[in-house]
Amino acid sequence: MTGIGHNTIAGDRLKSFIERVERLEGEKAEVSGQIKEVYAEAKASGFDAKTIRKVVGLRKKPTEERQAEEALLDRYMYALGMAALEE
Amino acid sequence: MTGIGHNTIAGDRLKSFIERVERLEGEKAEVSGQIKEVYAEAKASGFDAKTIRKVVGLRKKPTEERQAEEALLDRYMYALGMAALEE
Amino acid sequence: MTGIGHNTIAGDRLKSFIERVERLEGEKAEVSGQIKEVYAEAKASGFDAKTIRKVVGLRKKPTEERQAEEALLDRYMYALGMAALEE
Amino acid sequence: MTGIGHNTIAGDRLKSFIERVERLEGEKAEVSGQIKEVYAEAKASGFDAKTIRKVVGLRKKPTEERQAEEALLDRYMYALGMAALEE
DNA sequence: AACGCATAAGTAAGAC
DNA sequence: GTCTTACTTATGCGTT
Numbered sequence: 001m002t003g004i005g006h007n008t009i010a011g012d013r014l015k016s017f018i019e020r021v022e023r024l025e026g027e028k029a030e031v032s033g034q035i036k037e038v039y040a041e042a043k044a045s046g047f048d049a050k051t052i053r054k055v056v057g058l059r060k061k062p063t064e065e066r067q068a069e070e071a072l073l074d075r076y077m078y079a080l081g082m083a084a085l086e087e
Numbered sequence: 088m089t090g091i092g093h094n095t096i097a098g099d100r101l102k103s104f105i106e107r108v109e110r111l112e113g114e115k116a117e118v119s120g121q122i123k124e125v126y127a128e129a130k131a132s133g134f135d136a137k138t139i140r141k142v143v144g145l146r147k148k149p150t151e152e153r154q155a156e157e158a159l160l161d162r163y164m165y166a167l168g169m170a171a172l173e174e
Numbered sequence: 175m176t177g178i179g180h181n182t183i184a185g186d187r188l189k190s191f192i193e194r195v196e197r198l199e200g201e202k203a204e205v206s207g208q209i210k211e212v213y214a215e216a217k218a219s220g221f222d223a224k225t226i227r228k229v230v231g232l233r234k235k236p237t238e239e240r241q242a243e244e245a246l247l248d249r250y251m252y253a254l255g256m257a258a259l260e261e
Numbered sequence: 262m263t264g265i266g267h268n269t270i271a272g273d274r275l276k277s278f279i280e281r282v283e284r285l286e287g288e289k290a291e292v293s294g295q296i297k298e299v300y301a302e303a304k305a306s307g308f309d310a311k312t313i314r315k316v317v318g319l320r321k322k323p324t325e326e327r328q329a330e331e332a333l334l335d336r337y338m339y340a341l342g343m344a345a346l347e348e
Numbered sequence: 349a350a351c352g353c354a355t356a357a358g359t360a361a362g363a364c
Numbered sequence: 365g366t367c368t369t370a371c372t373t374a375t376g377c378g379t380t
Contacts, residue, residue, distance in 0.1 A: 011253035014313075017303040018254070021296055021317050028292045035285045042278040051159050052275075053358075055167065056282050063169075072138050079185035080142070080192070082150075098340035101226075104216040105341070108209055108230050115205045122198045129191040139188075140374085143195050166272035167279070206371085225333050229341065237343075246312050254316065256324075293356085297377090314354095 039049040058066055077083050126136040145153055164170050213223045232240055251257050300310045319327055338344050 009249055009253040011255075013306060014250060014253055014303075014308060017299055017306075017308065017313060018317060018320070020299045021313070022320070024292055024296045024299065025317070028289060028296070031285050031289045031292065035282055035289070038278055038281045038285065042275075045274060045278075047275060047278065048159060050358090051156070051163055052278060052282070054160055055163050055169075056279060056286070057357090058164075059169070059279070059283070069138070072135060073141055075183055076138055076142050076188060077145075079183040079188055081185075082142075082146070096336055096340040098342075100219060101216075101221060101337060101340055104212055104219075104221065104226060105229060105233070107212045108226070109233070111205055111209045111212065112230070115202060115209070118198055118202045118205065122195055122202070125191055125194045125198065129188075132187060132191075134188060134191065137374095139191060139195070143192060143199070144373090146192070146196070162270055163275060166270040166275055168272075210371095222333060225330070225337055228334055229337050229343075232338075233343070243312070246309060247315055250312055250316050251319075256316075256320070 039052065042052055043049045061069075074083065126139065129139055130136045148156075161170065213226065216226055217223045235243075248257065300313065303313055304310045322330075335344065
């Protein structure tokens with residue numbers, strides 16, 4: 001305690017929180033690196049990484065929801081005379 | 088005081104650059120606000136803003152390129168047994 | 175009314191919204207380009223663009239608020255034994 | 262080779278890549294959640310999460326580099342007559 | 349429940 | 365050419 005009301009912060013607790021965050025961010029960065037590696041590997045195997053990203057994104061949503069969104073998009077595109085997405 | 092070796096920075100020029108940036112950022116913020124307004128208006132008219140965003144995004148790319156990407160995505164989806172995008 | 179119940183979307187209104195957005199996004203991109211130019215010019219004049227960005231960011235907040243945040247940061251840093259920001 | 266020349270994509274390999282990415286993204290999301298929890302806990306303990314974020318950010322850079330950047334920022338601020346950061 | 353903030357993701361440009 | 369860095373957009377979260 002330094003005395004008269006400033007810097008009475010509980011440094012130890014603060015430090016603990018910060019170190020926990022840092023540790024977790026380290027783990028997160030590791031995982032991000034592994035994801036990059038997978039994409040690099042896929043690319044080296046002849047796949048298109050960008051398209052794989054799209055697929056991964058699409059799979060995050062339930063099929064039903066995805067199809068509904070796709071259908072709405074098609075309707076908009078059609079209304080604009082840009083119906084490139086459908087057959 | 089430009090004399091004793093520190094803070095000899097040309098404050099006027101610096102200030103000029105900063106004010107130019109600030110002015111431009113102001114304009115940019117204004118335009119961003121107007122874009123938001125358009126989306127709000129579209130929503131109020133019964134359109135889905137998110138889908139409009141998608142359309143705007145799609146229109147940024149040349150038709151040909153967009154279709155090629157779409158086709159590749161379809162092939163990947165098909166290979167995965169998720170061929171929801173096509174008819 | 176096109177007839178059989180789908181794609182009755184008001185294509186004209188939709189198109190109008192989209193074109194307004196596109197026009198505004200065009201303006202926005204222009205302004206973004208001008209901002210970039212200013213930074214490039216500043217850099218060419220020997221200034222550090224990154225630092226200028228920081229200054230611009232700091233100036234967005236009222237002085238008072240900024241100083242309060244800075245003071246709190248200093249206290250945290252001090253509590254951690256990292257009091258590099260103050261003299 | 263499934264047959265007549267299209268969709269000869271190696272679905273199994275593709276699927277494998279995608280599932281690896283998805284698994285890793287799952288892990289990443291978990292870690293992100295844990296980081297959030299730490300911030301929530303810190304907040305509940307009376308700390309300011311935003312400031313902690315700043316501290317974590319500052320600690321990412323070597324002390325020396327951080328101080329050099331800080332010094333430059335101070336010089337710019339001083340040149341602008343905004344020397345709020347120093348004493 | 350809507351609004352703005354804050355994080356995360358994707359994209360594009362620049363440095364090595 | 366790769367790899368990082370910065371910008372833009374999009375989504376999610378907390379707030380009011």
